[in-house]
Structure formats: structure tokens, C-alpha cells
Amino acid sequence: MFQEVPNEVTLAINLSNCPNGCKGCHSPYLQKNIGEELNEQTIDLLLEKYGDAITCVCFMGGDADPRMVEQLALHVRKTIKYKLKTAWYSGKSEFSKLCSINSFDYLKLGPYVESLGGLDVSTTNQRFYRNENGQLIDETYRFQKKPKRHLQ
Numbered sequence: 001m002f003q004e005v006p007n008e009v010t011l012a013i014n015l016s017n018c019p020n021g022c023k024g025c026h027s028p029y030l031q032k033n034i035g036e037e038l039n040e041q042t043i044d045l046l047l048e049k050y051g052d053a054i055t056c057v058c059f060m061g062g063d064a065d066p067r068m069v070e071q072l073a074l075h076v077r078k079t080i081k082y083k084l085k086t087a088w089y090s091g092k093s094e095f096s097k098l099c100s101i102n103s104f105d106y107l108k109l110g111p112y113v114e115s116l117g118g119l120d121v122s123t124t125n126q127r128f129y130r131n132e133n134g135q136l137i138d139e140t141y142r143f144q145k146k147p148k149r150h151l152q
């Protein structure tokens with residue numbers, strides 16, 4: 001089963017208005033500015049509904065406004081009732097200089113490159129990191145299935 005964040009029960013929130021324009025984009029609708037505005041109040045409503053059932057909130061996209069993603073992640077952290085972790089799936093190769101990596105427990109970096117594939121294939125350019133006390137540990141391998149062994 002595909003999980004946005006391994007070993008976490010994740011509420012994934014798609015952020016539209018993606019500026020990255022990857023060829024072969026898996027979710028072209030996210031390149032448009034669509035949907036409802038996401039702010040601290042809408043996060044609170046989502047947490048009231050799902051907070052007890054999840055362990056992590058993952059922001060998918062948001063590269064048009066990295067500061068906003070960080071602000072919302074910090075808001076999730078501040079809602080101590082749930083003790084939730086935060087994750088950000090960014091389509092940028094480098095982490096935004098406008099934010100601190102320590103606002104996130106998990107980070108995925110890298111645009112989608114059709115010829116290299118997504119996180120679930122070993123050729124991917126994308127990386128998935130766990131933040132351990134400010135050190136990014138590459139855990140991309142967790143998304144990749146081990147090759148099947150054939151018994152002779």
C-alpha cells in the first residue's frame with residue numbers, strides 16, 4: 001500500500017497553484033489555483049475531525065508560498081492536544097531558504113521527472129527524508145519494493 005509517510009497515519013492535504021510545471025505531472029489540476037483557501041481555521045476544523053485518528057499531517061505541494069506551508073505546519077505542531085508530526089512534499093530540488101527544516105518531521109524533495117519515476121522506483125530523482133534532530137536521514141528506500149526473488 002502506498003503511504004505518504006511510512007509508519008504514520010497521515011492526513012494528506014493537497015495545495016494547489018503548483019508552480020513547478022513538471023512534464024507528465026501526476027495531478028495537473030494542482031497546477032491551477034483551485035479549491036478552498038487553507039488557513040489556520042480550516043486546519044483546526046480538519047484536526048477536530050481527524051486529529052484523534054492520525055499521527056501526521058502532510059502538506060502536498062505549496063511551493064508557490066513556502067512560508068505559508070511552514071506557518072500551517074507550525075500551527076499543527078502548536079495544537080498539542082494531538083501531538084501530530086508534520087510532513088511536506090515539495091516539488092523543489094532544494095529545501096526553501098525561506099523556511100526551517102525543523103518545522104517538519106518529514107520532507108520529500110524533488111520534482112517529478114517522468115523518465116526517472118516517482119518515489120516508488122529506484123531510478124527516482126526524488127528523495128524522502130526523516131528529520132532527526134535537524135539531520136535529514138534519507139529514507140527513500142522505504143517506498144521502494146524489494147525485487148521479487150524467483151525460486152528455481
Ligand code: SF4
Nearest residue numbers: 018021022025091112
Ligand atoms: S510538483 Fe507535483 S503537482 Fe507540481 S507540477 Fe510537479 S508533479 Fe505536478
